[in-house]
Amino acid sequence: MNRAQLLTRLGGTEWADFEVKSAAGGVSRDAFKTIAAFANSGGGWLVFGVSETDGGYALTGIEDIDRFQNDLLSAIRTGDTLRPQPATEARVLRVADRWVLTLRVEESKRTDKPVRAKVSGRWQAYVRIGAGDHRCRPEEEGRFVRDATEERYDQAALPYVQVSDLDPKAVGWLRGLIDNRHPAEADPAASAEEWLESKALIRTDGQLTRAAGLFFGTPRVIAGCLPRGIVDLRVMHTPVRNGIPDHRWDDRRFCDGNLVEAIKSLLERMHSLCPQPFEMEETGPHRRSHSREEEALREALINLISHQDYSDQSRIPTVLWWRDEIRFRNTGDSLVATELLPGGGHSLPRNPLIARLLRQAELAEQAGTGMPKILKIWREAGRPAPTIHNIPGDKLFEMVFPWGEPLDEPLDEPLNEPLNEPVSRGADLSKRAAGLLDLIATNPGLRSPELIRRTGTSRATVRRALQELEAAGFITFRGAPKTGGYYLTTEGEEEPDP
Numbered sequence: 001m002n003r004a005q006l007l008t009r010l011g012g013t014e015w016a017d018f019e020v021k022s023a024a025g026g027v028s029r030d031a032f033k034t035i036a037a038f039a040n041s042g043g044g045w046l047v048f049g050v051s052e053t054d055g056g057y058a059l060t061g062i063e064d065i066d067r068f069q070n071d072l073l074s075a076i077r078t079g080d081t082l083r084p085q086p087a088t089e090a091r092v093l094r095v096a097d098r099w100v101l102t103l104r105v106e107e108s109k110r111t112d113k114p115v116r117a118k119v120s121g122r123w124q125a126y127v128r129i130g131a132g133d134h135r136c137r138p139e140e141e142g143r144f145v146r147d148a149t150e151e152r153y154d155q156a157a158l159p160y161v162q163v164s165d166l167d168p169k170a171v172g173w174l175r176g177l178i179d180n181r182h183p184a185e186a187d188p189a190a191s192a193e194e195w196l197e198s199k200a201l202i203r204t205d206g207q208l209t210r211a212a213g214l215f216f217g218t219p220r221v222i223a224g225c226l227p228r229g230i231v232d233l234r235v236m237h238t239p240v241r242n243g244i245p246d247h248r249w250d251d252r253r254f255c256d257g258n259l260v261e262a263i264k265s266l267l268e269r270m271h272s273l274c275p276q277p278f279e280m281e282e283t284g285p286h287r288r289s290h291s292r293e294e295e296a297l298r299e300a301l302i303n304l305i306s307h308q309d310y311s312d313q314s315r316i317p318t319v320l321w322w323r324d325e326i327r328f329r330n331t332g333d334s335l336v337a338t339e340l341l342p343g344g345g346h347s348l349p350r351n352p353l354i355a356r357l358l359r360q361a362e363l364a365e366q367a368g369t370g371m372p373k374i375l376k377i378w379r380e381a382g383r384p385a386p387t388i389h390n391i392p393g394d395k396l397f398e399m400v401f402p403w404g405e406p407l408d409e410p411l412d413e414p415l416n417e418p419l420n421e422p423v424s425r426g427a428d429l430s431k432r433a434a435g436l437l438d439l440i441a442t443n444p445g446l447r448s449p450e451l452i453r454r455t456g457t458s459r460a461t462v463r464r465a466l467q468e469l470e471a472a473g474f475i476t477f478r479g480a481p482k483t484g485g486y487y488l489t490t491e492g493e494e495e496p497d498p
Helices: 003-010 029-040 065-078 138-148 168-181 192-198 210-216 219-225 259-273 292-307 352-360 370-380 431-442 448-455 459-471
Strands: 018-021 044-048 050-053 056-059 088-095 098-105 116-119 122-129 132-135 231-235 251-255 278-281 284-287 318-321 325-331 387-391 396-402 475-477 486-488
Touching (some): 003 088, 018 029, 029 116, 168 210, 210 259, 231 259, 292 352
Antiparallel strands (some): 044 098, 088 098, 325 396, 475 486
């Protein structure tokens, strides 16, 4: 952080990655709590020689900057205040004739978490939430410990559960899916137990893995290893700005069975919620099996199932499907740095057995390519880019997809008038415009969201197609073109009266 960057940050407020300390009495013990919190969360900047004031900051400076810097760095390196030692970088700056010290704290590797600070003679772990340092509760500290182990949660043994306790229909469904994708590797004569062993779902000591129980467990097995459920999908027919409605949801899929049941149920429901598009060919319209948006959302769902923290027995991952936003919130933060996710090529699965089976069934992309695929498909669909929120302090990961119509446009205004005569399709129209013309000619009275849903395209694509139809003389806009309101006319006819 240089001088200009510091002054810019001081013009704002403290938040998750930035905090100031006055340093009037030397290095305070609270500073080590903040360093530990930054190391356990997403990293951050700690600035000494600045005090908080009402509504802003004041430069107080550090009188003996050399001594202060030596005391701070020595305390960090000796291991007497922080364990394990986080990566830090200090820099001394001269601002308004006063000395300040900036300390950059890097996020620690998962194998080094939780970083603990010695406070009042006790080693305690902290996380950064908002603008504050919060002491970890036992269950929060346990999540860090589990993420740091070499043996992942889904690879551990599931005691007292036998192959006979698994649902044979669930085993058959996933096995059939994988065999169809990779017929050269299929072995129809193998027993269920032999197939599970070939997929490393039975350990060398003969015990089933937790992954096997999660994928194929009967209700009794699932109740014992995951009482909270797998995913909670809620559909609200209101905009996100209205908050959760009084009735809490308009439709819900609460998946508390095994993973196979959850995947089948959620993919079916998402298919019904997504637009079912068609494409115009010379032989007529042909419907695609999935819209581009659905492809991206399916990948996001499999990502949520693959990377969630199944050891968290209380918090359930959710999919909140609003009228204008779809929010995937997962338990467990990304083990890969957020800035590396869009580029791909980096993979550190929380559940390697589950992730591998989903890849073999081609329900998920290869390692490190799922996130770029989601972003690419969503962009190709003409949608605004989704946002990613990785929250290490809370062990949460969230993807938010813009959806539906802008909130300031009328959603209940009829967009076209019925036709008395059929409309002929012009040979010079694009396939997209010709398809849209067929749709609105045979379905008078469609509203803007329905045009988008049925064509499986973005609002901008529908608008461009409407403008092409206007230029060709098939429609006349009523009011501003951006509203999507129009009259549908036959070639050579005058505009009908409203």
